[in-house]
Amino acid sequence: MSSITNNIPKSLAQTPLATESARSGLRVTLSNALIITRREVRDSLRDWRIMVPIFILTLVFPQLANTMTRIFTSFFEDNEGEDLLPALLPLMPMVVGFFPISVSLVIALETFVGEKERMSLEPLLSTPLTNTELYLGKSFAAMLPPLLASYSGMAIYMTGLILGKQQWHPEPMLILQIVAVTTIQALVMVTGAVVVSSQTTSTRAANLLASFIIIPMSMLVILEGVIMVQPHKRYLLWYIVIGMMVAVVLLVRMGARIFNREELLGRSLDQLNLRWAVRMVWEQFRGPVDGGFKLGRWYRQSVFPTIRDLRSASVVLLICITAAFIGGCAAAYKWQIPLDQFEANDETLLNNLQSWFELGQNNPGLILLAALQNIRVLLAATIFAIFTFGVMNLILVSVPFGMLGFILGQVVISSISPLPFIVAVIPHSIAEVPAIVLAGAAALRLGSIITRPPDDMTVGEAWLRALGDTLKIGIGIVLPLLLIAAVLEVLVTPKVVEFVLRL
Amino acid sequence: MRPATVIQSRVKRVGRQKAIGRMIETYELTKDFKGFRAVDQITFSVEPGKVFAILGPNGAGKTTTVRMLTSILKPTAGWAKVAGYDVVKQPSAVRASVGVLTEQHGLYERMRGIEYLDFFARIYHLSPENRRQRPLKLMEHFGLGDALDKRLGEYSKGMKQKLALVRAMLHDPAVLLLDEPTSAMDPQSARLVREAIKELQREERTITITTHNLTEAQSLADQIAVIRRGRIIAHGTFKELSQRFVGAPLMELHLTQQLNGAVSELGGMVEVVEQGDRWLRYRTPEPSVINPQVIRRLTGAGLEIVTLSEVSRTLEDVYLQIVQEDEGQEKNVKHNE
Known part of the structure; x- marks a missing residue:
């Protein structure tokens, strides 16, 4: 019987059968990832449940779409609507391209969790492949067949359109836009689905969580459709492409960060333990306070240390706010409003301020109203932050500062003294700006922490702890500051402005 | 750096002569999951060419230990070295040096036997010649020569188990971690596998077996560790253990x-x-x-x-x-x- 080993003693740590030369870096990573991709693609090609829909969507659906387009074209021509056709015709290639890539979601969702269910994941995880190689290999495999099907479907459909009765000759840029939008959509769906798949323990759970990808993507396709039918606004599609590219980068970063062998074999998102979640948030909200709960101690030992933790996020937010303010000022120079033509003068301003002040004096509810307005905006920004990795929060918080910059710019350009404007902003800003920065920073961390959770925490745990911190900062710092700001805004600011105007 | 490159450079560094004293070494290796200690400060070592059996009731921490030794799970405390590599700092090198037979065979049912082995041979960067010959040699050895072109879905349970073992041995690793290596096999196949383990042992491969088959463990193991609730409660040769406990x-x-x-x-x-x-x-x-x-x-x-x-x-x-x-x-x- 021949030896089953290579007859080399293994007291030396070596693998004589391995031929890997001294290559390193991206080439090796890609080459290893492609080993996984080839196997997975081959597996997909052998699965009729994947191939039949792809086949139909690639070859049959474009033909049906062509027929439908022909009917619509005739309808428009019969009703003297030919002019609308150039706007409407590009819609269908987008739809024809979108359906096949939706299959990528199914493959991607199945990619890790399916293997986990079939118990074939552990042998793969026991190989020397790195986490990045596994992640990339699986992502490529989920994307390639549907994307190729999507391109084929669009090509078949557009060939029919170009050579058919419509004789449609789209601009190359339009085709490029459609292909770019379709490709980036596939990337978003696959990178998102791979993240979901790597964090769940059953295909069922992964499919349920997929709605978090399908719903926003469907809404985006509708938005793209609305833009597409307005040829002069099609440039907006490039912004969507850029936005989705950012999302892809964040999702890849998130996937690569949270993709590790331990997560794949152990942890899961699909077991929702509400009690544990509440406890986690409460623990973080309370913080490491010694002994019984006392307000002073809570601030010292829990709230203030959390402010320190928010330093990086606060810096990011401050940069955005400053940029928005400067941008607003710059915009004022570009789009000037002739303020000097308005009839308002110091006297009317004084009268208005007087009545506002009296209103505030007689109606303390106005203070609450002013505070509620800020709370509402910050709350909305926090909610948007959760769904946009913190990006929308940055925009929403920065926009008012951009507007302030714009107004100040207009005032300066119109040679009106900026002093009343400045004193109208400064008193309550002393309390309001720190509140906005801290609230925005906490929301930014809440939205972005899932892309890079700390090493010793799961995604869920990190997010719940960030939520605890957000609530802590919100209740402990932001809310009192906003109330102070509202009091200043209603009761003090008008007085200060009045004083300055009287000067 | 790639695992094989790491290994080669390391081998070059030690002049290809210096032998590693212990192929598996753990010190107070511990693994905690949420509020639960799966492995509790286990310390053991296995020398080259020795078979080490880990025994214990279900849920004792055997699989968790093996997963830490393959760098799939990160220890909460303590350390482990496999083939001289640290399981935390050099995970790829560790995984390149070990062959793992998992508790569940986890095969890709739509693939053919030969495709399956070729896939893993590529992952381990076997030379084209070894990629062709080694699967054939091992499949023949385990009586699966006729099943190379069959889809894995058509394999019997025992055949799947043998194929999984072939997969673990494919890159001729220095260390083999085998979880229930003969559990699904008929007596003839089980004997074949036991003989293969003995042959590997003769060729100085280090083998760790986790099993409930105590007769098998007795016949194969040089060292035995009994794990219960994550702790090693007894450790030694069969003779030492029997003397101490009975x-x-x-x-x-x-x-x-x-x-x-x-x-x-x-x-x-x-x-x-x-x-x-x-x-x-x-x-x-x-x-x-x-x-x-x-x-x-x-x-x-x-x-x-x-x-x-x-x-x-x-x-x-x-x-x-x-x-x-x-x-x-x-x-x-x-x-x-």
Whole structure:
């Protein structure tokens, strides 16, 4: 019987059968990832449940779409609507391209969790492949067949359109836009689905969580459709492409960060333990306070240390706010409003301020109203932050500062003294700006922490702890500051402005 | 750097001569999951060419230990080295040096046997020649030569188990971690696998087996560790363990005639445990020294001996005794608390 080993003693740590030369870096990573991709693609090609829909969507659906387009074209021509056709015709290639890539979601969702269910994941995880190689290999495999099907479907459909009765000759840029939008959509769906798949323990759970990808993507396709039918606004599609590219980068970063062998074999998102979640948030909200709960101690030992933790996020937010303010000022120079033509003068301003002040004096509810307005905006920004990795929060918080910059710019350009404007902003800003920065920073961390959770925490745990911190900062710092700001805004600011105007 | 490159550069660094003393080494290796300690400060080492068996009830921490040794799970505390590589700092090098047979075979059912092995051969960067020849050689060895072109979905349970073992051996690793290697096999296949393990052992491969098949563990293992609730509760060779937990070797003596007080002849020399009309059992820590004296004494007293043999003790007896003692200790601790 021949030896089953290579007859080399293994007291030396070596693998004589391995031929890997001294290559390193991206080439090796890609080459290893492609080993996984080839196997997975081959597996997909052998699965009729994947191939039949792809086949139909690639070859049959474009033909049906062509027929439908022909009917619509005739309808428009019969009703003297030919002019609308150039706007409407590009819609269908987008739809024809979108359906096949939706299959990528199914493959991607199945990619890790399916293997986990079939118990074939552990042998793969026991190989020397790195986490990045596994992640990339699986992502490529989920994307390639549907994307190729999507391109084929669009090509078949557009060939029919170009050579058919419509004789449609789209601009190359339009085709490029459609292909770019379709490709980036596939990337978003696959990178998102791979993240979901790597964090769940059953295909069922992964499919349920997929709605978090399908719903926003469907809404985006509708938005793209609305833009597409307005040829002069099609440039907006490039912004969507850029936005989705950012999302892809964040999702890849998130996937690569949270993709590790331990997560794949152990942890899961699909077991929702509400009690544990509440406890986690409460623990973080309370913080490491010694002994019984006392307000002073809570601030010292829990709230203030959390402010320190928010330093990086606060810096990011401050940069955005400053940029928005400067941008607003710059915009004022570009789009000037002739303020000097308005009839308002110091006297009317004084009268208005007087009545506002009296209103505030007689109606303390106005203070609450002013505070509620800020709370509402910050709350909305926090909610948007959760769904946009913190990006929308940055925009929403920065926009008012951009507007302030714009107004100040207009005032300066119109040679009106900026002093009343400045004193109208400064008193309550002393309390309001720190509140906005801290609230925005906490929301930014809440939205972005899932892309890079700390090493010793799961995604869920990190997010719940960030939520605890957000609530802590919100209740402990932001809310009192906003109330102070509202009091200043209603009761003090008008007085200060009045004083300055009287000067 | 790629694992093989790491290994090659390392081998070059040590001049390809310096042998690694211990192929597997752990020190206070610990793994915690949320509020639960799966592995609790286990320390052991395995030398090259040795077979190490990890035994223990379900949920004892065997699989978690193996997963830490393959760098799939990161230890919470302690450290482990496999083939000289740290499981935390050099995970790829560790995984390149080990072959793993997992508890579930986890095969891709739509692939053919040859495709499956080629896939893993590529992952391990086998040379094109080895990629062609090694799967054939191993499949032939395990009697799967005819099944190379069959889809894995058509394989029987035993065939799947053998294929998974071939996969683990494909890159000729220095260390093999085998979880229940013969669990789904018929006796003939199981014997084939046991012989393969012995052959690997002869070729200085280091093997760790986790199993519930105690006969198999007894026949293969040089060292045995019993794990319970994440802790090693007993560790040593079979001989050492049996001596420690079920006492000195038990001898059984049969005579042609009745004993008639012959036991007194042995007074003080051995500890007589049981006796009948014409037979007796005694314990002695050193049978090679004591038995000839016993024979001399009894024949000198005019007794004729039919047989004198050691009562065989299986690993099962030893294992059950170990677990029973640990359970007893646990109950005592709880009671005292």
